[in-house]
Amino acid sequence: MRAARLALGALGLALLATGAVWLLRLPLPQLAAVGGWVAGGIVVHDGVLVPLVLLGGALVGPRLGRRGRGAVLRLVVLVGPLTLVAVPVLGRFGAKADNPTLLDTPAVPGYVVIVLGAAVASGVAARRASRSAHGRGEEGR
Amino acid sequence: MTPRRLDGLAAWLDARLPDPQRFDGDGRGPRTAARVGVWLGVAFGLAFVTGLYSHLAQLPSPPVPLPTAPAWSYRVTQGVHVAAGTAAVPLLLVKLWSVYPRLFARPPRPARALVLHLLERASIGLLVGAAVFQVVTGLANSAQWYPWSFGFVGAHGAVGWVAAGALVVHVGVKLPVIRVALAEPADDPGPEPAGRTRPSRRTLLRATWASAGLAVVATTATGLPGLRRVAVLAVRSGEGPQGVPVNRTALAAGVADLVRDEGWRLTVTGPSGSRSLTLAELQGMSQRAASLPIACVEGWSASARWTGVPVRELATLVGWTGSHDVVVRSMQTRGAYRESRLPAGFVADPDTLLALTLAGEPLHPDHGYPCRLIAPARPGVLQTKWVHRLEVVPA
Numbered sequence: 001m002r003a004a005r006l007a008l009g010a011l012g013l014a015l016l017a018t019g020a021v022w023l024l025r026l027p028l029p030q031l032a033a034v035g036g037w038v039a040g041g042i043v044v045h046d047g048v049l050v051p052l053v054l055l056g057g058a059l060v061g062p063r064l065g066r067r068g069r070g071a072v073l074r075l076v077v078l079v080g081p082l083t084l085v086a087v088p089v090l091g092r093f094g095a096k097a098d099n100p101t102l103l104d105t106p107a108v109p110g111y112v113v114i115v116l117g118a119a120v121a122s123g124v125a126a127r128r129a130s131r132s133a134h135g136r137g138e139e140g141r
Numbered sequence: 142m143t144p145r146r147l148d149g150l151a152a153w154l155d156a157r158l159p160d161p162q163r164f165d166g167d168g169r170g171p172r173t174a175a176r177v178g179v180w181l182g183v184a185f186g187l188a189f190v191t192g193l194y195s196h197l198a199q200l201p202s203p204p205v206p207l208p209t210a211p212a213w214s215y216r217v218t219q220g221v222h223v224a225a226g227t228a229a230v231p232l233l234l235v236k237l238w239s240v241y242p243r244l245f246a247r248p249p250r251p252a253r254a255l256v257l258h259l260l261e262r263a264s265i266g267l268l269v270g271a272a273v274f275q276v277v278t279g280l281a282n283s284a285q286w287y288p289w290s291f292g293f294v295g296a297h298g299a300v301g302w303v304a305a306g307a308l309v310v311h312v313g314v315k316l317p318v319i320r321v322a323l324a325e326p327a328d329d330p331g332p333e334p335a336g337r338t339r340p341s342r343r344t345l346l347r348a349t350w351a352s353a354g355l356a357v358v359a360t361t362a363t364g365l366p367g368l369r370r371v372a373v374l375a376v377r378s379g380e381g382p383q384g385v386p387v388n389r390t391a392l393a394a395g396v397a398d399l400v401r402d403e404g405w406r407l408t409v410t411g412p413s414g415s416r417s418l419t420l421a422e423l424q425g426m427s428q429r430a431a432s433l434p435i436a437c438v439e440g441w442s443a444s445a446r447w448t449g450v451p452v453r454e455l456a457t458l459v460g461w462t463g464s465h466d467v468v469v470r471s472m473q474t475r476g477a478y479r480e481s482r483l484p485a486g487f488v489a490d491p492d493t494l495l496a497l498t499l500a501g502e503p504l505h506p507d508h509g510y511p512c513r514l515i516a517p518a519r520p521g522v523l524q525t526k527w528v529h530r531l532e533v534v535p536a
Contacts, residue, residue: 008313019302030291041273070340077348081231094286098392101381110373
C-alpha cells in the first residue's frame with residue numbers, strides 16, 4: 001500500500017504541476033480572476049450552501065417521523081443538486097435574441113414536473129422502506 | 142503576533158467553532174465518503190480524459206495525428222464529458238456533506254503533525270475549490286453564460302489539471318481509510334436500534350445515485366435517441382434551421398451582409414498557385430454526400446446530411462500532395478474561431494467537405510452560407526462557417 005500511496009502522490013503532484021504551467025500561461029488579470037472564483041467556490045459551498053442545508057435539516061428534521069425524514073432526505077438529494085445544475089438554463093442568462101436554437105426547451109414547466117415527480121417518488125419510496133423495515137410501527141408519526 | 146496572542150486566538154476560535162463530534166453522525170463519515178467518492182472519481186476521471194481529448198483536438202497542429210474515424214468520436218467523447226461533469230454535481234455535494242464536520246477538526250499541536258495537517262488541508266482546499274470551479278464554469282459555458290473575466294477554454298483546462306492532481310493526491314493520502322471504509326458494510330448489520338428516526342446510509346446512497354442519473358437524463362440526454370423530449374433542462378432542444386442547432390449566428394458573427402454578396406469567390410492558394418471559384422463553379426464540381434455530426438463541447442450534437450466538394454479535391458487544384466495542412470478562413474472579421482487549421486490527415490479524408498448543402502437545401506445563413514467546412518470527428522468550433530479562403534500550407 002505504501003508503494004501505491006507514493007505513486008499516487010507523485011502522479012498527483014505531476015498533474016498539479018501541469019496545472020500550474022497551464023495557469024501561468026494565462027494573463028495575470030485572468031489568473032487573479034480564476035483564483036477569485038476558485039476561492040469563492042469554497043466560501044460559497046462551505047460557508048453558505050452547507051450551513052443552509054444543515055439549518056434546514058435542524059429546523060425540519062425534529063418535526064418529522066422516520067417516514068417523513070426519509071421522504072425529505074430523498075427529495076432534497078434528488079432535487080437540490082438538479083436545481084443548482086439547472087440555474088443557467090432556468091435563468092436563461094446566456095440567451096441571445098438572434099439565436100432561438102439556444103435555451104429553447106420548456107425548462108420551467110419541465111422543472112416543475114420533475115420536482116413534483118421527485119416528490120411523489122420520494123414519498124412512495126419512504127413509505128415502502130418504512131413498511132418493509134417495521135411491518136408496522138412508526139409510519140404514522 | 143506573539144505566541145501568547147496566538148494561543149489566545151486559538152482558544153477564542155476553539156470556543157466558537159462547532160466541534161466535529163457534535164454533528165449529527167448518521168449517514169456521514171468514511172463509509173459514505175468512500176462509496177460516493179469512488180463514483181465521483183470515475184466521473185472526474187472521465188471528464189478529465191475527454192476534456193484533454195477536446196483540448197488536443199482543438200490544437201492547430203496536434204502533436205499526435207488524431208483519427209478521422211469513427212466520425213462520431215468527438216461527439217461521443219464530449220457527450221460523455223458533459224454527462225460526467227453533470228453527474229459529478231450531486232456526487233460532489235453529497236461527498237462534501239458527508240465529510241463537512243472535518244472542516245472544523247482542530248489542528249494537532251506537534252510541529253510535524255501540524256505541518257502534515259496543514260498540507261492536507263491545503264490539498265483539500267485546492268480540490269474543493271477546483272472541483273466547484275470546474276462544474277460551475279462548465280455548466281455556465283454550456284448555456285453560453287460567461288459571468289467572469291477569464292477565457293473559458295484556458296481556465297477550465299488549467300483548473301482541470303489542478304482538480305485531477307488534487308484528487309489523486311487526496312486518494313493517495315486517504316487510501317488506508319478508503320480501504321477500511323469500503324470493506325465495511327454501508328450500514329451496521331442486525332436490527333436497527335428501536336426508535337431510530339433517521340434514514341439509513343443505504344437510503345442516502347441510493348438517493349445519490351438516483352440524483353446523478355436524474356441530472357444526466359434531464360440535462361444531457363438530447364443526444365440519445367428517444368430521450369430528447371425528456372431532457373427538458375438541456376441547453377438546447379436540438380431543433381434549428383434545417384434540423385440543426387446554431388452556436389453562432391451570421392448576425393452575431395458580423396457576416397449577415399457579407400453572405401449575400403453576389404461577388405463572393407472562394408480563393409484557394411497553395412504551392413502551385415491560386416484559384417478563384419464562384420459558387421456556380423463549386424456547384425459544378427463533383428459533389429459528395431456525407432452524414433456527419435456537428436458536435437460542440439457544450440454537450441450538444443446533431444447529425445445531418447451534408448453535400449459539397451471534398452476539401453482534398455480543392456486542395457489538389459493548387460498542388461496539395463498529402464503532406465500539407467489546409468488553413469480554412471471565414472469571412473468573419475473577429476472571433477477566436479474565424480479560421481481553423483485542418484491537419485493533413487483530415488484533408489485526406491474524402492468525407493471532409495466544403496459543404497454547400499444541408500438536408501438537401503443550400504446552407505442556411507446561420508449554418509455558413511455560401512459554404513462551410515464539415516469534417517468527421519472534429520470539434521464543432523473548428524467546422525469553420527462562411528468560408529472564403531483555403532490555404533494549402535506545409536504541415
